[in-house]
Each structure stands twice: as C-alpha cells, then as structure tokens.
Amino acid sequence: MTAPGTKPLAGMKVIELGVLIAGPFAARILAEFGAEVIKVESPDGGDPLRKWRLLYEGTSLWWFVQARNKKSLTLNLKNPDGLEVLRRLLGGADVLIENFRPGVLDKLGLTEAVLREINPSLVIVRLSGFGQTGPMAQQPGFGAIGESMGGLRHITGFPDRAPVKVGISIGDSIAALWGVIGALMALRHRDATGGRRAGQGQTVDVALYEAVFAMMESMLPEFDVFGFIRGRTGNIMPGITPSNTHASRDGRHIIVGGNGDAIFRRLMTAIGRPDLAADPALADNAGRDARRDELYALIDAWVGGRDGEEVLRVLGEADVPVSPVYSIEDIVADPQYLARAMFESARLPDGREFKMPAVMPRLSATPGGTEWIGPALGAHTTEILESLGYNAEDVALLRAEGAV
DSSP states (O other): OOOGGGSTTTTOEEEEEOOSSHHHHHHHHHHHTTOEEEEEEOTTTOOGGGGSSSEETTEEHHHHHHTTTEEEEEOOTTSHHHHHHHHHHHHTOSEEEEOSOTTHHHHTTOOHHHHHHHOTTOEEEEEESSOSSSTTTTSOOOHHHHHHHTTTGGGSSOTTSOOOOOSSOHHHHHHHHHHHHHHHHHHHHHHHTTOTTTSOOOEEEEEHHHHHHTTOTTHHHHHHHHOOOOOOOTTOBTTBOSEEEEEOTTSOEEEEEOOSHHHHHHHHHHTTOHHHHTOGGGSSHHHHHHTHHHHHHHHHHHHHTSOHHHHHHHHHHTTOOEEEOOOHHHHHHOHHHHHTTOEEEEEOTTSOEEEEEOOSSOOSSSOOOOSSOSOOTTTTHHHHHHHTTOOHHHHHHHHHTTOO
C-alpha cells in the first residue's frame, strides 16, 4: 500500500454528497490518489449502493471498492444541527461533489450563493441527468438515460435488433471521469488566482447525456455535413476494415483488428492470402471497406477452421492485433494482467481476503493506492466531528437528537 502523504492529492479535502454511481465514482478516484474524501450519508441506511448486486454478509462487494479510502459520516440534513455540521465541513473543503437532482441543495438552504459565502474558493462538482439548466434539468436521469439521449444506445447492437446496453453503467462512469477532469482544472484555476483560501472557486456542471455525447466521435459533423446518421453495425466499424469478432472452431470469440494498412498486409499474409495483401485496391481503408463482406467472410472461414489457441498464436506471431473476448475468469488468470499487478488484495471485515481492481491511472512517482476498503456506515462520524471542534458531550447530544 502507498503511504497517504506520497499521493498527489494529499492535503485535499473533498465532501461527497452522492449516492450510487456517478458522484461516488468521481470521489473514489480522488480518494485513491490521496484526497481526504468525507462521504456524507443518511443515518437511515446510507448509500443504496451498499445493498446493490452481490452481497457479502449483507454488504455489496461493489461498495467495498467504490468507497475505498473514503470516510463515512452520517448526517441528517433535515436536522438543523446536522446541516450545521455540513456547513462547517464545507468551510474547510476544497471540493464538493454532489449528484442530487438540481434544486435539492437549494431546498436545504445551500444555494450556490450560500456555498460561495461559506467558502468562496470551493470547487463544486455537480453531476446530474440533464445538467443544472434547460427544460429537462429537473427531471431524474440515470446512466441508462444518458446513454440513450447521448447517442450511445442508438449505435450499439445489430441493425436488425433493438438497441442494447453495455453491460455496466457506462454513462455514469463517463460522467464521473468528466467530473474529475473538471474538478482538477477548476482547482488549477483556483490555485492560479490566489490559492486555497483566496482563490476563485467555480462550478463544474456535468450532465450525464452530455458526458456520453462528448464521446461520440464524428457523429455530429458527419450528420451536419453529409446528413449521415450512424446506426447499429454489430461488431464491425464501417469505414475501418477489417475489425470484427470471429468464432473459432472450439467456440471462442476472437477479436481481430487488421484495419491499419501495414497490419492488413500482415494479416492477409498470415492467413494465406498474399494476393490480397498485395492488391492495390485494398491498400487503404476506403478500398477495404468497399469489399468488407468479402474480407469478413474470408477471415470468418479462416478463424472458424482453427482452434482459438492456434488463431491467437499465428496472428500474434504476425504482429496482428488479436484477443479473445475475456470473461472475468479469463482476466484473473491472464499473464499480462498479473505482470501489470492489476489486482489488489484486501480483507473483508471478517478477515477474508478478496481481490479488487488496482488503481488507475499509473503514476510513476506518486501512484494511487488503497488504504482501506469501503467503511461501515458512519464509521468516521466521531473522528470527523471531533476534528470540527465538537467535544464528546456535543457528539452525544447530536446522536441523541438524530442529527448524526
């Protein structure tokens, strides 16, 4: 494990007012790189993610990863004293991350104007379905809605079937990454305009649908200039040929990417078609795409006539990008993953050891890392209250009145 003081965000204080995925994932990244992330949760059960997907002794295994390195503080924000605790926290914070529906904080009396009074240098990261403005701002929106409205679902799947989703909440995760990027840029601006206590804070407004839309490559200019509406094309990439999924004789699904000009020539040579490697009509993507059905049928037949290991060996030796489609069972046994130490070991509350993904990205001098897994609800409440100046009697009173 990495000592907290060596991480690049050591000394940064982040307050997380978020549940489920987008906000908590953004805060998780900051926590992994040394920020003190205080996750504010309702005393009544906390973040619903604690109970999502597969549970171990009543707690989600996802929770232990998503909340690693965070401190859990329970606050009843409908209680004036609980709200006062939050105000004190915000006064000394660098970043606030929240993914409530727009207007929720306003109802608590924490409008942007009030937040600026509390802490003019605060960077506020707001993640929501549709952003803080516009006719849809008040509507609820999850990752699935962002993926649909952002254009991703329309192009995912096969043309003769309904659109499909990626197997994870990719819209939330993309929004979280944009939120982190925005936070770090806003902190850079704050530091350039006076620093932690005198610098200019600002708001980072991330809408889930816009976060997804920003990843849609050339869809907009292609439509605007040519009227072209990109649709579902299954596993191929029109205009970028060949790149597809093929089935081997022993039933393995294998991705073959031969769309670079030189790579295509190596691929054709490796599968016994040097004539196509030398064909000037196939020298670039435009020519290959015009004959993609022919090329895919050829590669399908070659892969389908061999076991997966032979396909991987022959194409690997030819320096052609190739990979089997991995399940998690394949991933945990893969030599490349193991060589890159992409799994961390930690212990569950009962002492059982378990694996979780290592921290990304890799920094050579100040890497991130896991200090502890997602904590029990309210595990750090007393510690945080005492750091704010509350004594033991104060803490007991706050507990008695249901403020924490």
